[in-house]
Amino acid sequence: MSERLLAEFPDEHAIAGAIRALRETDHRVLDAYTPFASHEVEDALARRPSRLPFAVFVGGMCGAGGAYFLQWYLVAHLYPLVVGGRPPHFPVAFVIITFEMGVLFASLTAVIATLVVGRLVRLTDDVQGTAGFETATRDRFWLAVMSHGPGEPLRELLGKLGASRVETPEVA
Amino acid sequence: MSHDHDHDHDHDDHDGHDGHDDLDGLDRREMMHLLAAGAGLAGLGSIAACMEPPTERIQPRVEDPPELVPGMPLTYATSLPLDGFAVGVAVTTREARPIKVEGNPDHPASLGATTPLHQASVLDLYDPHRTKGATERGVPIDVASLLRGFARRERIRGLWFVMPPQSSPLVASLIDRVRARHPGARFATFAPLDRRAVYQGAAAALGRPLEAQYRFDRADVVVSLDADFACAMPNSLRWAHDFAARRRISSPAGEMSRLYVAEPRPSPTGSLADHRLAARPSRIPAIARALFAAVRGRPAPTGELRERRWINAAAADLAAARGRGLVVVGDRAPAELHALVHALNAEIGAFGATVAFTPPAILDPLGDGLPEVADAARAGQVELLVIAEVNPVYAAPELAPALIGVRDTLCLTHEASETSARARWTVALAHPLEAWGDARAYDGTVSLIQPMIRPLHPSVSLAEMLAAFAGEEQPDAHRLLLEQHRVAAPDDLGWRAALRRGFLENTELPAVEVTATEHDAEPAPASGYDLSFDASPVYDGRFAGNAWLQELPRPQEKLTWGNAAIASPATARALGADHGDVVRIKRNGAVAELPLFVLPGHADGCVSLELGYGRRAGGPIAEGVGVDVYPLRPYGRGFVTGAVIARTGATAELAVTQQHFGQDHRDVAPAASLAWYRQHPRFTDHMWGPTATMLPVVEMEPRLQWAMTIDTMLCTGCSSCVIACQAENNIPVVGRRGVVRNRVMHWLRIDTYRAEDEGDVEVVNQPMLCQHCEKAPCEYVCPVYATQHSPDGLNEMVYNRCIGTRFCSNNCPYKVRRFNWFDFTGGSRGTTLALQHNPTVTVRARGVMEKCTYCVQRIRAAEITARVEHREIRPGEVVTACQQACPTGAIKFGALQHAGTDMVTWREEPRHYAVLHHLGTRPRTVYLAKITNPRPEKP
Amino acid sequence: MSEPIILGSPTDAELGDQLLGTAWRRPALGEQRWWRVAFGIAGALTLVLFSLITYTVTTGIGLWGNNIPVAWAFGIINFVWWIGIGHAGTFISAILYLFEQRWRTSINRLAEAMTLFAVMQAALYPVLHLGRPWFAYWLFPYPSQMETWPQVKSALPWDAAAVSTYFTVSLLFWYLGMIPDLASMRDHAPTRRRRIIYGLFALGWNGKASTWRHYRAAYLVLAGLATPLVLSVHSVVSSDFATALVPGWHSTIFPPYFVAGAIFSGFAMVLTLLIPVRAIFKLHNVVTQKHIENCAKLTLVTGLIVAYGYIVEWFMAWYSGERSELYQAWIARPTGPGAPLFWLAMICNVLVPQLFWWKRGRTNVYLLFAASLLINLGMWSERFMIIVQSLEREYLPSMWASYAPTWVDLGLFLGTLGFFSLLFLLFLRNLPVVALSEMRELRHDLEHDAERKEAAAHV
Amino acid sequence: MAALYPRWSNTVYRLALLGILLGAASAIAGPMLYVRSTYNTSQFTPYEQPVEFDHRHHARDDGIECLYCHSAAERSSNAGVPSTGVCMGCHAQVYKDSPLLATVRQSYFTGTPINWKRVHDLPDFVYFDHSVHIARGFDCSACHGDVGMMARVEQVQPLTMGWCIDCHTVEHTTLPNDAWEASMQMLITAPTRKPEITSLVTCTACHR
Structure with a gap:
């Protein structure tokens, strides 16, 4: 039966080496927990780059398109009042609000996507309660690994790879 | 949802009438009250507005008079007397209450125009501070019983009446009846701006006191000696109209009259002068004598250069225009000067051509005055003094102590005055708009006064007061008037036609043939x-x-x-x-x-x-x-x-509405002499014609395009258009502090520009109102469509949509948009002042912009009537309030499609221009440059 | 490498204790005398602000000094001034991030907080200066049963869209950047009560690598979006004047001139706030001399652009041949009513920044603090010059008038200063002043650079 | 260290955030709904008048023309409510002493007007003109509903600006002067809004 373990590493290089080493074995590296966005760990995990910018582009275009349509529909179609001798449909004047709404919806999409994809709208999760895990937001680097077989051999392997501490995650 | 103020605005101390503007009047109590409410209000604000608005009530009349259709205005003719001279007016009433005074086009003294005093008289009718009923030493008493008391008394000794000059046939007959009942009763007339000298001068020169009837439409040369005949004399409305008719030219080839003015203070007539001499009043007699001598060929030796040049030029022109010249002198000149001017007019052949003489409309013009009353009072001969409509304690301080000495004084007054404060009895005077009566115009036409509304408060007219002394227990002015004009019954056809016309036909006084005797006026010693x-x-x-x-x-x-x-x-x-x-x-x-x-x-x-x-x-x-x-x-x-x-x-702080009078090289109000205009007829072309624009032409539904043309050559600056606009459009008053802070609300202002070259001051009066631009800069900056353009060319202002960003006022280069800084109209809510409001125009709330709308309520009313009658709007059917009031007819309004109207023909004159034309706003209001007619070689 | 941007080489733990410690150091801010005095003054001014707002809303704009023709005065001056100050924060955190100016890391949160509080003061005025502020919602296209909509050819709905977008994006960018730090505070705050509160805002962050990946992508995208946004917002604010017809307003230099002026007065406010905060919390090792010098240099650059803006205004006024423009720029402003404020603007905006050509000028902290206050005073009087003086001397000489503020105007302006300080003091007390996770990342990057340099040196 | 938050706190947290969002949304949507509800437009509330006047009896049974009592509608902006004299025109003879008409007689002989409650009340800044609508052939029922069926008069149409605009922007010719259905039919079958500012839709048509 497979078991999930959490290993604490003193610094970036240690955890990066451990990740590369573990990838050769058939243990599954679930995720790393780092106090800051470390490039080394990211390269080591070698996951697909985030597709968030694409979502943001789509959100931005919807915002801009929707804003332009709304302005045209209200000002040029429903009640086409003439002001200052300008024709009711006056694209030059619609550009600014279109741009602003494009930026607004793009930003909202970015933040909401981050919260959703990062599953951030929560107070706690499965690893939060593990003993000593608070150092993950201080100076230590934690690694979550799913053992292939029983947990024991993985525990020693992690020790050898430089883990200063290995814990089993507490389901609070 | 609209947020209307649920708490009344008068929680602070002073009367809301002149707007809420006492910044430093904020007392501690109010500050704490606001602090406490502060936190709550923000939340409550929207909820408070949701409470159910009270259901409005409808109270139809019990009995419907046939002519009164709810919602339809009715116009009645009446007259408004001032110091004895009446001007015929047509008063618009809604739901049987007068709201707007306009000129009576048929009346000889008005021809449709009005003065600011006429326009503002409707506000006096509804003044909440009027005296109401009668009081004896401050204690309210019943008016009828007081009158009955006097009616019963006979042969009162020492009975004196003091009243303004009268011309009313009814009052004349009542005076005779009072004299019959109380032998020895004396009637004195008093008017602060007295015209006794005019009649004394006429008596001296012409044998008996006569009134001069000037014909300015026949005068090619007019010399005015301290006489503001276009604005501040009894028949000014008619004279301004006639003068303008002769003065205006419609092309460079036209012939203009020439106006010489010698006066101490720049006046409306002076602003039209071709040659204006600033002369001290004490110098005017000397100038007149020198002019008389010069006309007779002996050029004047006296005075300094400018004066001499002016006199010689005037004399030359008068001599050249024999029979078509006229010399006018101000009412306040001494009697000998009047006599001398009559002689001068005779000399230049004006008699029978440009001036005729008629018996004065005023009854007994040289009779008793206030000095005689004061002498009698000092001598103890005055037992009962009746003071009607005048305020001698304030206006004649020299003679006041004598009058105050009289034991029994009855004061008939419009509002509590300095005189009524010391009178034993005070009786409320009926306003002309709520009383029956008659009076003569300047030329003698008997003009009728009929009430527009039942008297608001128990009050008495002068005729009724005299009738009481004549023995009538229940004096009724209507019955007296019918008897006076020998009318059988109120529904007599002739009488109804006269009431509808507003005056009795051909009752003007006949001209009298006279010759003037020579008189001399020695100048007063000028010291200090x-x-x-x-x-x-x-x-x-x-x-x-x-x-x-x-x-x-x-x-x-x-x-x-x-x-x-x-x-x-x-x-x-x-x-x-x-x-x-x-x-x-x-x-x-x-x-x-x-x-x-x-x-x-x-x-x-x-x-x-x-x-x-x-x-x-x-x-x-x-x-x-x-x-x-x-x-x-x-x-x-x-x-x-x-x-x-x-x-x-x-x-001291002077509350002025215009602080800068130069044009700073900006050619805002161009002016030129006739000679220069003939050489350069197209001198205003750079301010006319289409302007380049990147904007595509916007097509709208084809409708009549409203526009206005103003001829600055005729505008004297008399400002009756300003008050007419205020009366028509419910424009509030902001009070002295509001004016000092540049927050005046008038939708129409008269911009006056002065140019000084070597001592002479050239003046141009330019009425400035919303120009209704076709490419309006105020429209595209409003964030909520509170102002936009209508298919018929109006720049519309929607008060209920405006949120008060005031960007439109910033972007208007003409600065004709006004803002309601405070709740200026709240003070009149619930008082009689609200009765004056024109129901077809929204009364604006706080925080809302407002501006001239070309009287859109009149345009839409004409549009609706035309649509109901299935016809087009007729040329000249829509008349704006300012156009109606203008004595010289300088303002013309109408549709561009109505080719025949003055508005359109004036627009094509070569001297047309648009103000700030180069900005490309394409204003619909077009002006005509001012043309003056100085002598070819500047004197 | 010129001066280092982090002094000494603190470990992650030391950085954490120092930078998070600002929120719960002993003795706590609350007990210190200067804090209580500052908080008292700021609280009093905030109370003055809200009571004057109520007084103005219930009684009318007539309480202010505005009149016709000067229909806009303190209301719009303060709006443009505050929103101008707000732009430096986004400039530092977004634009300098894109230019990989690593020194921006330690001051970006403080600047971004200043932006948010400044925009809150600014957003107050477009509603408060209305004649009928309870209908301000008509500026937004809600489904109205009156079937009437906002008029989008006017610059004011653009303002409404721009300012609300700017506030939202700044808030998201600031909050997103703070989530990792809030997580650190949730884990290391001294008392359980504080940790629960921080936990509420930390959204359960625990630094998962996959989340970091999306986080960094989102942060980069937001920085990318905020850059054109900050340039567009003050261009839109300048379009309030540039699209108008008033002489002295309608010139095409306004958008760049206003944006430069905004960043110029923004950096001045950053300096005004940074210097005291650095001294109080002893952040000299992370906010080094180089940061202060860079702020001074950027202030100088944007100051010169503002000076260029003035020159173009004068030249265009003469070059246009339009009498009213010439009179406005050459006669009305230097000699007309309000001329002292014109000269104050010229001195403070053009002469004061020239001090920053000299190193001594850029490093003397007291001189910088004084210069920053003067610059903001100058920028306020520049807005006065543009708005009020232009309206006082317009096209028709008959409507020339002058303006004078009333005590309500001054009270409201001081009130906004108080409310801004109140918010800033609360920020200093409860939230990490410097972005901790970004500083750690910066420290590690600097180490990698050092190692790579050594490796290159040995080869 | 013990877990700071129990597991269930996540769901509570998400519900709280959702509550805040919904609260904000309802703060915006709430007034919009209220404005369209009959509380605000005061529709379908029969007003209790000082005199129990029953239109069903007068208008439908006796077939009295609307314009007989509301005679001003053809010539003036204001339709006008009949004066007591108009009532007494018939009721001097018919039902001379009916208790229901006590108020009318008392008003007629003492000269005090009857204090009716206004049912169709437009805001003061709106200038509606009856005469031009009647001239265009509109029947009273187009806006007032079928008064002939009402015991007490109530407001049927919302009389909101949107409602007026829907009619004013539709391209229509003069209406045949028939009953309620035709005018309502015209509204339903009308082609979509004609996007052009005509004299009917420009603001000073109704706001002056």
């Missing part, structure tokens, strides 16, 4: 400073309680709410004082301290003072505004000499 006394916007003080007139900017000074010592820059330098410094004026023991108002074009060595201010009674609007200058004025004198003026070191 001259003081000349003028009528003010509140006339002689009787209209001081009228907020519209108090806030009406004076034609040349643009001063409001109070008076000032007006002097020339040279006099100010001589006094070492500057604009706004308070000066002390002393003469024969009388002292007055007023701020100095420096006015270019004013005569040197002379100070102009305006009567009617510094009232000590008359309601909150009148009291304490300006300084009372009557003490400086000996009884009945138009001007005095020998005054001593000194700086006091203090300064």
Whole structure:
């Protein structure tokens, strides 16, 4: 039966080496927990780059398109009042609000996507309660690994790879 | 959801009438109250507005008079007398209450025009501070019983009446009946701006007191000696119309009349003058004598160069235009000067051509005056003194002690006055709009006065008071009027036609053949400073309680709410004082301290003072505004000499609506002489014609395109259009502090531009109102469509949509948009003032922009009537309030498609121009440049 | 490498204790005398602000000094001034991030907080200066049963869209950047009560690598979006004047001139706030001399652009041949009513920044603090010059008038200063002043650079 | 260290955030709904009048023309409510002493007007003109509903600006002067809004 373990590493290089080493074995590296966005760990995990910018582009275009349509529909179609001798449909004047709404919806999409994809709208999760895990937001680097077989051999392997501490995650 | 103020706005101390503007009047109590409410209000604000609005009520009449359709205006003809002379007016009423006074087009003294006093009279009718009913020593008593008491008394000894000059046939017959009942009763007339000298002069020169009927439409050359005939004389409306008819030219080839004016203070007539001489009032007799001599061929030796040149030029023109010249002299001139001018007019052949003489419309013009009453009072002969409509304690301080001595005084007054405060009995005077009566116009036409509304408060007219003394227990002016004009019954067809017309036909007084005898007027010794006394916007003080007139900017000074010592820059330098410094004026023991108002074009060595201010009674609007200058004025004198003026070191704030009078090389109001205009007919072409624009042409539904044309050549600056606009469109008053802070609400203002070249001041009056631009800069900046363009070319202002960003006012280059800084109209809600509001125009709330709408309510009413009658709008059917009031007809309004109307023909004249044309706003209001007609070689 | 941007080489733990410690150091801010005095003054001014707002809303704009023709005065001056100050924060955190100016890391949160609080003061005025502020919602296209909509050819709905977008994006960018730090505070705050509160805002962050990946992508995208946004917002604010017809307003230099002026007065406010905060919390090791010098240099650059803006205004006024423009720029402003404020603007905006050509000028902290206050005073009087003086001397000489503020105007302006300080003091007390996770990342990057440099040196 | 938050706190947290969002949304949507509800437009609330006047009896049974009592509608902006004299025109003879008409008689002989409650109340800044609508052939029922069926008059149409605009922007010719259905039919079958500013839709048509 497979078991999930959490290993604490003193610094970036240690955890990066451990990740590369573990990838050769058939243990599954679930995720790393780092106090800051470390490039080394990211390269080591070698996951697909985030597709968030694409979502943001789509959100931005919807915002801009929707804003332009709304302005045209209200000002040029429903009640086409003439002001200052300008024709009711006056694209030059619609550009600014279109741009602003494009930026607004793009930003909202970015933040909401981050919260959703990062599953951030929560107070706690499965690893939060593990003993000593608070150092993950201080100076230590934690690694979550799913053992292939029983947990024991993985525990020693992690020790050898430089883990200063290995814990089993507490389901609070 | 609209947020209307649920808590009434009058929680602070003063009367809301003049707008809520006492910034430093904030007391601690109010501050704490607001602090406490502060946190709650933000949340409650929206919820408070959701409470169910109270259901409105409808109260139909019990019995429907056939002619009264709810919602339809009705216009009745009546007349408004002033010091004896009546002007026919047509009053618009809604739901049986008068809301707007307009001129009666058929009446000879009006021809459709009105003066500011006529326009503002409707506000006096609804003044909440009017006296109501009768009081005896302050204790309210019943009016009818008081009158019955006097009616029963016979042969009262020492009965004196003091009243303004009368021309009414009804009053004449009542006076005879009172004399019959009380032998020895004496009737004296008193008017602060007295015209006795006119009749004394006529008596001296022509044998008997006669009235001069001038024909300005036949006069090619007019010389005015301190006579503001276009604005401030009894028949000014008619004279302004006639003068304009002769003056206006429709092409460079036209023939203009020429106007010479010699006057101390720049006046509306003076602003049209081709040659204007700033002359001290004491110099006017000398100038007249020199002119008389020059006309007879002996050029004048006296006076300095400018005066001599002016006299020789005038004399030359008068001699050349024999039979088509006219010399006019102001009412306040001394009697000998009047006599001399009659002789002068005879000399230049004006008699029978440009001037005719008729018996005066005024009854017994040289009869008893106030001095006779004072002498009798001192001699103890006055038992019962009846003072009607006049205020001698205020307006004749010299004679007041004698009058106050009388034991029994009855005062018939419109509002609590200085005189009524000391009278034993005070009776409310009926306003002309709520009383029956008659009066003669200047030319003698008997004009009828009929009530527009049942009297608001128990009040009595002068005729009814006289009838009481004549023995009538229940005096009824209507019955008396019918008897006077021998009308069988009220529904007599002839009488109804007369009432509908407003006057009795061909009752004008016949002309009399006269010859003038020679007279000489020796000039008064000029020592110290001259003081000349003028009528003010509140006339002689009787209209001081009228907020519209108090806030009406004076034609040349643009001063409001109070008076000032007006002097020339040279006099100010001589006094070492500057604009706004308070000066002390002393003469024969009388002292007055007023701020100095420096006015270019004013005569040197002379100070102009305006009567009617510094009232000590008359309601909150009148009291304490300006300084009372009557003490400086000996009884009945138009001007005095020998005054001593000194700086006091203090300064005072002058509430003016225009502070800069130069054009700063911007060609805003072009003017030219006739000769120059003939050489360069297209001199305003750079301010006309289409302007380049990147904007595509916007097509809208084809409808009549409204536009306006104003001829600045005819505008005297008299400002009756400003008050007409205020009366028609419910424009509020902001009070003195509001004017000082540039928050005046008038939708139409008269911009006056002055140019000084070697001593002469050229003046252009330019009525400035919303131009209704086709490419309006105010429209595209409004964030909520509160202002936009209609298919018929109007720049529309929607008050209920405006949120008050005020960007439109910033972006309007003409600055014609006004803002409701406070709740200016809240004070009138619930008082009789609200009755004056025009129901077809929204009464604006706080925080909303407003501007001239070309009287859109009149345009839409005409549109609706035309649509209901399945026809097009007729040319000239829509008349704006300002166009209607203008005496010289300078404002023309109409549709561009109506080719035949004046508005369109005037537009094509070569001297047409648009103000700020280069900005590309394409205004619909087009102006015509001012043309003057100086002598070819400048004298 | 010129001066280092982090002094000493603190470990992650030391950085954490120092930078998070600002929120719970002993003695706590609350007990210190200067804090209580500052908080008292700021609280009083905030109370003055809200009572004057109520007084103005219930009584009318007439309480202010505005009149016709000067229909806009303190209301719009303060709006443009505050929103101008707000732009430096986004400039530092977004634009300098894109230019990989690593020194921006330690001051970006403080600047961004200043932006948010400044925009809150600014957003107050477009509603408060309305004649009928309870209908301000008509500026937004809600489904109205009156079937009437906002008029989008006017610059004011653009303002409404721009300012609300700017506030939202700044708030998101600031909050997103703070989530990792809030997580650190949730884990290391001294008392359980504080840790629960921080936990509420930390959204359960625990530094998962996959989340970091999306986080960094989102942060980069937001920085990318905020850059054109900050340039567009003040261009839109300048379009309030540039699209108008008033002489002195309608010139094409306004958008760049206003944006430069905004960043110029923004950096001045950053300096005004940074210097005292650095001294109080002893952040000299992370906010080094180089940061202060860079802020001074950027202030100088943007100051010169503002000076260029003035020159173009004068030249265009003469070059246009339009009498009213010439009179406005050459006669009305230097000699007309309000001329002292014109000269104050010229001195403070053009002469004062020239001090920063000299190193001594850029490093003397007291001189910088004084210069920053003067610059903001100058920028306020520049807005006065543009708005009020232009309206006082317009096209028709008959409507020339002058303006004078009332005590309500001054009270409201001081009130906004108080409310801004109140918010800033609360920020200093409860939230990490410097972005901790970004500083750690910066420290590690600097180490990698050092190692790579050594490796290159040995080869 | 013990877990700071129990597991269930996540769901509570998400519900709280959702509550805040919904609260904000309802703060915006709430007034919009209220404005369209009959509380605000005061529709379908029969007003209790000082005199129990029953239109069903007068208008439908006796077939009295609307314009007989509301005679001003053809010539003026204001339709006008009949004066007591108009009532007494018939009721001097018919039902001379009916108790229901006590108020009318008392008003007629003492000269005090009857204090009716206004049912169709437009805001003061709106200038509606009856005469031009009648001239265009509109029947009273188009806006007032079928008064002939009402015991007490109530407001049927919302009389909101949107409602007026829907009619004013539709391209229509003069209407045949028939009953309620035709005018309502015209509204339903009308082609879509004609996007052009005509004299009917420009603001000073109704706001002056």
